[in-house]
Each structure stands twice: as C-alpha cells, then as structure tokens.
Amino acid sequence: MKVAWYSCGVSSFIAAHLAKDVDRLIYCHIENQHPDSLRFLSDCEGFFRKKIEILQSEHQSVEKVVEKYRFLNSPYGAKCTNMLKKQVRKEWEKKQDEPLTYVWGYDCTEKHRADRLQESEPDITHEFPLIDANMTKEDCHKLSKKLGLKRPKMYDMGYPNNNCIGCVKGGMGYWNMIRKDFPEAFERMAKLEREIGHSCIKNCFLDELSPNRGRKPKPILEQ
Known part of the structure; x- marks a missing residue:
C-alpha cells in the first residue's frame, strides 16, 4: 500500500501529486496549525478527488506535550514533533x-533528511518525488499555483x-514575527517556557527576547 503523508504544506501536496498510484493520503493534525490549513486540505481533497484521512494524537497540541514531558527541543529534534506526528504514524x-x-x-535541498529517514526506517519503502x-520549495509553490490551488x-x-x-524549532527572527502576527501564541509559549524552566531559543527566554533581534525567515515566492 502506498501512502502519501500530507502535512498541509505545499511541498507535501506536490509530492503526492507527482507520485504514482497513491492509495491513501494521511494527515496528522495538530491544534496549533493555522485554521487556513484545513481549508487547504479541503482544496487538495477536491484536486485529488480523494479523501485525506486525518489522524490526531491524544495530546492534541504542542502545549499539552510540553506540559506533560517538560521538554521543548534539542539538537535531535522536538518532543512535540515526535509525539504529535511520528508516534501517531507509528501507532x-x-x-x-x-x-x-x-x-x-x-x-x-533536504536529501540529508531523506537519507536519515531511510536509514532509521529500512523496513518501509520510501519515495521522494x-x-x-x-x-525546490519555490518550484513546488510555482507548480501549485499553476495547478490552481491557493x-x-x-x-x-x-x-x-x-x-x-x-x-519550537524557530529562531529569534521567527519568534519576533510570531510576536507581531500571533501575540497570544507568543505569550502562551513564553509563559510555558518559564513554567518548565527551559527555552526554545538558545540562551534566551522569549520574554527576554528583544523585538529587534534575529533575522526574519526568507519567504517563498510563487512567481
């Protein structure tokens, strides 16, 4: 059985589009996603003429994982990614x-991630269209727009x-964007950091972060 793991991102949509003979499309939902993600999911269902199955962890959100395990991230990854995505898939x-x-x-640009995945899960056949x-990501966005998806x-x-x-894997510039665009999410994570005594940014708690620090992530253009 061939399964396309859909993330509500443009790249996963294009990968599923390019893949041949996909039997099922599956998405692991997290409550912290922007509400527009489910609009995009619905649009993709219309494009594929196939239902995208939705799975969800009992933890539901990033905050619940952090509160339970009192862990944000490390060089080996984030606990929320493991519990809300990987473990859901494993179950x-x-x-x-x-x-x-x-x-x-x-x-x-992510061949290293693909290689690492194949090494860690050799019992499954993996495709990387x-x-x-x-x-590139930019190529995917251009193609998605050409195919008519917003x-x-x-x-x-x-x-x-x-x-x-x-x-929690974002840097200073990213979190300053979140502070401006989604102040409630910023304050919620800043409070949670203090509760567990750890920060998602190296050597700096969010409530200490200067609004001028960090570099903004580079946006992806569709043109």
Whole structure:
C-alpha cells in the first residue's frame, strides 16, 4: 500500500501529486496549525478527488506535550514533533498488515533528511518525488499555483513553512514575527517556557527576547 503523508504544506501536496498510484493520503493534525490549513486540505481533497484521512494524537497540541514531558527541543529534534506526528504514524503502522510505501515531501535541498529517514526506517519503502525531480520549495509553490490551488495563509504572511503557529524549532527572527502576527501564541509559549524552566531559543527566554533581534525567515515566492 502506498501512502502519501500530507502535512498541509505545499511541498507535501506536490509530492503526492507527482507520485504514482497513491492509495491513501494521511494527515496528522495538530491544534496549533493555522485554521487556513484545513481549508487547504479541503482544496487538495477536491484536486485529488480523494479523501485525506486525518489522524490526531491524544495530546492534541504542542502545549499539552510540553506540559506533560517538560521538554521543548534539542539538537535531535522536538518532543512535540515526535509525539504529535511520528508516534501517531507509528501507532497507525502497527495496525497495517501489508507492505508499506511512503511518499514524502522532502525537496532537493533536504536529501540529508531523506537519507536519515531511510536509514532509521529500512523496513518501509520510501519515495521522494521532489528530490527525484530536483525540485525546490519555490518550484513546488510555482507548480501549485499553476495547478490552481491557493496556498495556506502562513506562506503569504512571510513564513517559509506552514508549521504550527509558534514552532519550537524557530529562531529569534521567527519568534519576533510570531510576536507581531500571533501575540497570544507568543505569550502562551513564553509563559510555558518559564513554567518548565527551559527555552526554545538558545540562551534566551522569549520574554527576554528583544523585538529587534534575529533575522526574519526568507519567504517563498510563487512567481
């Protein structure tokens, strides 16, 4: 069975579009996603003429994971990514009784991630259509627009990924954008950092972050 793991991002949509003979499209939903993500999901369902299955962790949100495990991120990744995405997928895998092929939306700049995934999960066949086509994120956005889909709002706001609002893997410039665009999400994470005694930014708690620090992420253009 071939499964395209859809993330509500443009790259995962294009990967699923380029892949052949996809049996199921599956999305792991997190409550911290921008509401427009589900609009994009619905548009993609219309494009594929196929339902995108939605899975969700019992933890539901980033805050609930951080509160329970009192952990934000490390050089090896974020706890929320593991619990809200990877573990949800692993639980789904346990219920399957046939060989699996996964389609991923890694682009041509992310070959290292693809290699690491294949090494860590050798029992599953992995396909990377964007890498095979030598496509960048910008290429994906151009093609998505050409296909007639309106991309998620986070991209138009200048964010390079349609991640959770307030991603714990973001840097100073990113968090200063969140402070401006989503002040409630910024304050919520700043408070949570103090509660657990750890920050998602190296050597700086969010409530100490100067509004002028950091570099803004580079936006992705559709043209």
